[in-house]
Amino acid sequence: MKDKFFIISFVILSLTIISSFIGCEYDVSGSMWEKPFTAPPTPTISQVTPAQAVAGVNTITITGTNFGDPAKDSLTVYFDAVTADVISGTATSITVRRPNLVSDTCTIKVVGSSALVVAKYSPYKIESVVEQYGSFLEGLQLSVLAVDSAENLYVTEFVSKSIVKVTPDGARSVVGTINRTATEARIGPNNKLYLLGNNRAIDQVDLTTGQISRWTQLPSGKVVKFGDFDETKHLYAAGTKTDIVVVNPDLTTKATQGFYANDEVLAVRVYNNYLYVASKLAATENTPQIWKHKLDANGTLGAQELVVDSTTISKYTSAAIKGITFSASGTMYISVDDENPILIFDQSKGTMDILYKEIIPSYCKYFYWGTGNYLYLITGDTTLGAEWTVYKINIGSSGAPYFR
Secondary structure (H helix, E strand, C coil), rough: HHHHHHHHHHHHHHHHHHHHHHCCCCCCCCCCCCCCCCCCCCEEEEECCCCCEEECCEEEEEEEECCCCCCCCCEEEECCCCCEEEEEEEEEEEEEEECCCCCEEEEEEEEEECCCHHHHHEEEEECCEEEEEECCCCCCCEEEEEEEECCEECCCCCCCEEEEEEEECCEEEEEECCCCCCCCCCCCCHHHHEECCCEEEEEEECCEEECEEEECCCCCCCEEEEEECCCCEEEEEEEEEECCCECCCCCCCCECCCCCCCCCEEEEECCCCCCEEEEECCCCCCCCCCEEECCCCCCCCCCCCEEHHHHHCCCCCCCCCCEEEEEECEEEEEECCCCCCEEEEEEECEEECCCCCCCCCEEEEEEEEEECCEEEEEEECCCCCCEEEEEECCCCCCECCCCC
């Protein structure tokens, strides 16, 4: 009896399961693997501008096809194994910063996130633009430097206060020992070395004999740190709350109109009959600004004109400005105590950028343009453990003259 009940129950359950399958429709979509694959377009590089990364080239533009959609795809550019900093990119053009690489035959590679093929271009030449100079390898703190008309370099040491001369062939000698730590150096009238040092006294050094003497003593309260000569041999000097002090060729002095009476002046430079001044409000953390004044033949300053505002500078650095100089064509170079130590400002366009980003060693304390294409830098930072030494930077163009 029990066996019959079991058989009947099994038959009923089986019929129920079969009928449920018969009543269902097959409702599965087609396999995705049956869809045809569309390969992304193959990227190509047709041109690289400039044709070589010679000295002075700060950015490189790669032209081609199918680099991808910048809104959706990420782009990576390699010079051999070195990744370049991409500034901007479209499907047909990519602009990158000069990479930290020296090579005669490097391969450029553009890698797009959606591409199956890497675009390549070779060979491409990248020249060296930075070299350590003068064998300052002892790690001694350095103060200032200057370059004479024969491209001899004069560097003052912070502790010993020695003036070390380095000739173009690398020979070193000690010219003399100065009286105080220098904050500014200029090769000036009569091809002597003029040194300012947060003091009213300004000294001069005869570079032939090594004799050091007092050039002038400024009036009471006029403690100056920075200065520069113009074509008519006026010296424009400044410090903190001293305003601009003008030293005439006969060593008499005259005050200016109080433009910087409440400011800390950080740098001065004469260029194209203008005096350029970097300053900030004294005893504040304000970002500095850079101004200029028209100069006449008598050393009189014209009105104060803003050149670089604090907003522009703060986009690139919050570090202290250490110097200003110019190329012969008028591009302004600003040294800063930062990881990327040189900024360049195009006055005609009002644009600023970093020179040779991540190539120049950090923390510029002082710089001076030689007679040709080289900018000489003192770099280092005792607190941060950065090495004190001198570098020679090839700018690829000549500097504006320092007046002697």
